[in-house]
Amino acid sequence: MLGRVDVKAIVIGEQPRLGFLRTLRITVDGIRYRLFRALVTVAVIAVAVAFLMNILSEGIIKRAVAANTRERIALNREVHRWSARLTTPTDRDTLLALLATAEDGDPLLEDARQFGGLTPGELAALRTAAAEARVYGETIERMNYAYRRRILRGATGAAAFDTLASPDGWSVFIDGVREITGVRLPFPASDLEAFAATWPAVREKLVRIRAGQADAIATLRAMRRERPIMEALADADGAFGEAIRAAGFHLDASQAPHLAAQAQREIDLRFVERSIDLRTPRQTVARAYDILPGDVTLPRLWRYLADRTNAARYLDALAEEDARPDHFSVARLQELSAFRREAALLERAERRTADMGEGWMGLGARMGWLLLVSMLVCGIGIANAMLMAVTERFREIATLKCLGSLDGFILLMFVMESCILGLIGGLAGGLIGALIGTGRMLVAFGAVAVPALSLGALTQGFLASLIVGIILAALAAVYPSFRAARLAPMEAMRVE
Amino acid sequence: MSTSVLVPEASAPARAEGGGGRRVIIRTVGLKKIYVKKGVRTEALCGLDVEVYSGEFISVMGPSGSGKSTFFNMIGALDSPTVGRVFIDEVDVAQLTAEELAYLRCQKIGYIFQSYNLIQYMTALENVTTPMAFGGVPPDEARRRGMDILGIVGLADRWFHRPIEMSGGQQQRVAIARSLANEPAILLCDEPTANLDIDTGQEILDILRRLNIEKHVTVICATHDHRMMNICDRLMWIRDGQIERVARRDEVKVRVGRIGGQTSGAAGAGERKA
Numbered sequence: 001m002l003g004r005v006d007v008k009a010i011v012i013g014e015q016p017r018l019g020f021l022r023t024l025r026i027t028v029d030g031i032r033y034r035l036f037r038a039l040v041t042v043a044v045i046a047v048a049v050a051f052l053m054n055i056l057s058e059g060i061i062k063r064a065v066a067a068n069t070r071e072r073i074a075l076n077r078e079v080h081r082w083s084a085r086l087t088t089p090t091d092r093d094t095l096l097a098l099l100a101t102a103e104d105g106d107p108l109l110e111d112a113r114q115f116g117g118l119t120p121g122e123l124a125a126l127r128t129a130a131a132e133a134r135v136y137g138e139t140i141e142r143m144n145y146a147y148r149r150r151i152l153r154g155a156t157g158a159a160a161f162d163t164l165a166s167p168d169g170w171s172v173f174i175d176g177v178r179e180i181t182g183v184r185l186p187f188p189a190s191d192l193e194a195f196a197a198t199w200p201a202v203r204e205k206l207v208r209i210r211a212g213q214a215d216a217i218a219t220l221r222a223m224r225r226e227r228p229i230m231e232a233l234a235d236a237d238g239a240f241g242e243a244i245r246a247a248g249f250h251l252d253a254s255q256a257p258h259l260a261a262q263a264q265r266e267i268d269l270r271f272v273e274r275s276i277d278l279r280t281p282r283q284t285v286a287r288a289y290d291i292l293p294g295d296v297t298l299p300r301l302w303r304y305l306a307d308r309t310n311a312a313r314y315l316d317a318l319a320e321e322d323a324r325p326d327h328f329s330v331a332r333l334q335e336l337s338a339f340r341r342e343a344a345l346l347e348r349a350e351r352r353t354a355d356m357g358e359g360w361m362g363l364g365a366r367m368g369w370l371l372l373v374s375m376l377v378c379g380i381g382i383a384n385a386m387l388m389a390v391t392e393r394f395r396e397i398a399t400l401k402c403l404g405s406l407d408g409f410i411l412l413m414f415v416m417e418s419c420i421l422g423l424i425g426g427l428a429g430g431l432i433g434a435l436i437g438t439g440r441m442l443v444a445f446g447a448v449a450v451p452a453l454s455l456g457a458l459t460q461g462f463l464a465s466l467i468v469g470i471i472l473a474a475l476a477a478v479y480p481s482f483r484a485a486r487l488a489p490m491e492a493m494r495v496e
Numbered sequence: 497m498s499t500s501v502l503v504p505e506a507s508a509p510a511r512a513e514g515g516g517g518r519r520v521i522i523r524t525v526g527l528k529k530i531y532v533k534k535g536v537r538t539e540a541l542c543g544l545d546v547e548v549y550s551g552e553f554i555s556v557m558g559p560s561g562s563g564k565s566t567f568f569n570m571i572g573a574l575d576s577p578t579v580g581r582v583f584i585d586e587v588d589v590a591q592l593t594a595e596e597l598a599y600l601r602c603q604k605i606g607y608i609f610q611s612y613n614l615i616q617y618m619t620a621l622e623n624v625t626t627p628m629a630f631g632g633v634p635p636d637e638a639r640r641r642g643m644d645i646l647g648i649v650g651l652a653d654r655w656f657h658r659p660i661e662m663s664g665g666q667q668q669r670v671a672i673a674r675s676l677a678n679e680p681a682i683l684l685c686d687e688p689t690a691n692l693d694i695d696t697g698q699e700i701l702d703i704l705r706r707l708n709i710e711k712h713v714t715v716i717c718a719t720h721d722h723r724m725m726n727i728c729d730r731l732m733w734i735r736d737g738q739i740e741r742v743a744r745r746d747e748v749k750v751r752v753g754r755i756g757g758q759t760s761g762a763a764g765a766g767e768r769k770a
């Protein structure tokens with residue numbers, strides 16, 4: 001009894017913090033013990049992140065495909081643009097757009113200047129006016145048609161400016177604008193009035209340019225006599241090329257061979273597509289597919305020609321009809337077929353990417369909306385999984401608190417756990433989403449999608465969705481574990 | 497608040513002080529705990545005023561549902577009372593910050609829960625070393641000390657087992673070992689021998705007794721085990737959330753046969769067993 005004088009005194013001191021690594025070890029032990037449960041959580045996170053990544057990767061690839069196809073189609077159509085330029089003067093609206101948007105040094109600008117006989121200063125003034133016209137033109141274009149009919153006689157573009165510049169055109173317009181509440185000008189009306197006043201001068205210059213073009217076109221037409229323009233262009237790297245330059249069109253010497261080859265290809269394509277109307281070639285193809293000659297379509301023909309022996313057979317059929325051009329070979333036919341099928345793919349890709357908009361990562365409004373919804377689904381899924389994972393461990397939290405853990409330790413433990421689960425789930429989901437997205441795009445666009453696949457953009461999307469997954473998981477774990485950590489241990493133990 | 501039941505205690509403090517000016521280490525004032533569940537109020541404790549002296553060994557007895565566990569949670573700073581205060585070494589528990597509470601729970605009080613509350617994913621050794629880790633003991637020393645303590649409760653060769661791989665009694669011994677991890681000044685034991693056979697139970701009682709005598713640990717022990725009467729300094733009976741009776745051990749012996757009813761009967765049974 002006497003020995004009990006030196007009883008243990010209770011002095012309340014500072015509770016040390018558990019190190020990061022030891023917390024991590026305890027956390028990992030916990031995850032390993034509940035491996036199945038953890039895997040389910042990871043799966044939920046993975047699915048959510050995969051969904052997100054799928055949408056992101058499809059958006060990224062689709063966007064790249066859109067840009068790529070547009071470029072390649074433009075390239076393939078170069079010869080069509082030239083044939084248009086060499087046969088009709090540019091219409092005023094196109095000319096205005098060109099003047100407004102072409103960059104300095106664009107050869108088309110120089111062409112226009114020479115055709116119009118303008119000084120460089122005049123060209124610069126014209127370009128400024130065109131840029132202004134573009135702004136006004138866009139506003140007019142967006143107007144409701146009924147209003148536009150009333151105040152501009154329904155005209156758009158250059159015709160609208162004609163109307164504005166005509167006697168009492170302006171007063172009709174400005175009265176209409178004041179009267180109709182649905183019409184609002186995003187610029188001062190006086191600016192437009194000033195522009196309308198200068199429009200006749202601008203128009204006169206446009207007319208001069210067009211007249212110059214018409215002269216050059218007439219010269220060229222006389223020079224190629226009755227030859228179709230495409231055939232003439234097949235000679236773009238020869239005499240006709242010289243003639244084009246002589247007439248005042250800017251044709252790069254390095255561009256000429258491409259143009260000639262493209263023109264030749266167009267002629268050959270037309271030839272093959274017409275040759276199917278001949279009896280023997282048509283029957284050859286019909287026999288190969290075991291169909292009636294009347295059912296032979298152009299896509300079938302091009303598919304048929306992709307094969308070597310088929311192409312050879314087709315050449316024979318042409319020869320039998322005495323219609324085989326000298327320069328046609330098996331290889332040429334195959335080449336034409338490959339080009340045709342690729343062009344079909346490109347056209348399909350162009351149609352399918354027509355809805356691609358701007359906005360973040362080029363997702364456009366519709367994709368942005370989809371992404372938002374998917375984020376919501378993703379967030380709710382992850383939050384639910386983590387909430388369950390934390391709630392069912394309130395008893396463990398309570399016990400740890402009884403043993404003297406700090407609130408911060410419990411919070412850190414759960415944040416760590418959710419980050420680990422989020423990381424694993426995010427990696428798996430990101431990979432799955434990227435694979436599915438890429439696969440779907442490859443199916444949708446075929447070979448056209450391959451050059452559009454960019455590892456850099458996909459990695460960015462992958463990282464973005466991974467981070468979203470981790471952050472959502474961590475946030476979802478923080479709230480319930482913070483609540484549990486702050487309760488008295490036995491209160492936490494009573495929570496069901 | 498009815499204090500009339502405390503009458504028998506009136507003489508007890510005086511006698512205890514004769515042991516050499518001991519401090520009151522736990523004091524409760526008007527302690528009440530009311531659980532509200534689905535609109536039903538359960539008064540688990542209805543106004544307890546208790547004093548526990550430093551270095552004392554107290555047995556808390558009472559029928560099932562009388563509020564023993566609830567009382568332990570209160571004095572162990574594990575739960576907040578609805579009304580009333582708990583002082584541990586004259587410090588009002590309600591005034592402590594979260595960090596100070598953690599320190600108190602970790603370093604100064606050892607708990608043996610009725611339902612063990614072991615961490616399921618930790619081995620026996622890890623369960624014992626976790627409070628040490630929270631207390632800042634380096635891992636190697638924690639392991640060494642943990643093995644020593646497991647040796648004391650006779651589980652040194654099963655240190656690597658997880659709770660589900662052990663019997664109820666073994667889990668209880670792990671829980672006991674864990675409560676001793678940081679050499680607490682107060683040991684709260686909620687039926688520490690409930691699942692043990694007679695021999696092991698006796699060993700545990702001996703350990704508790706030794707800690708009490710050699711290390712001056714204050715032991716508060718809820719139990720239905722009447723062997724406890726042989727080693728405790730005082731006994732406390734709780735019934736329906738109220739102190740029914742508090743008495744020193746020698747008083748109980750003296751009173752056997754004089755007081756009728758269940759209390760003396762229980763005490764008598766304890767006598768016979770011992």
Ligand SMILES: Nc1ncnc2c1ncn2[C@@H]1O[C@H](COP(=O)(O)OP(=O)(O)OP(=O)(O)O)[C@@H](O)[C@H]1O
Nearest residue numbers: 494531533538540559560561562563564565566567
């Ligand atoms: N979370 C709770 N919600 C509602 N009532 C509770 C809760 N916990 C305990 N009680 C009630 O409080 C009273 C006291 O419970 P307590 O667990 O303290 O009893 P006990 O003396 O430890 O019993 P035992 O010897 O069986 O362990 C009981 O009537 C019980 O029903």
Ligand SMILES: [Mg+2]
Nearest residue numbers: 564565610686
């Ligand atoms: Mg109990």
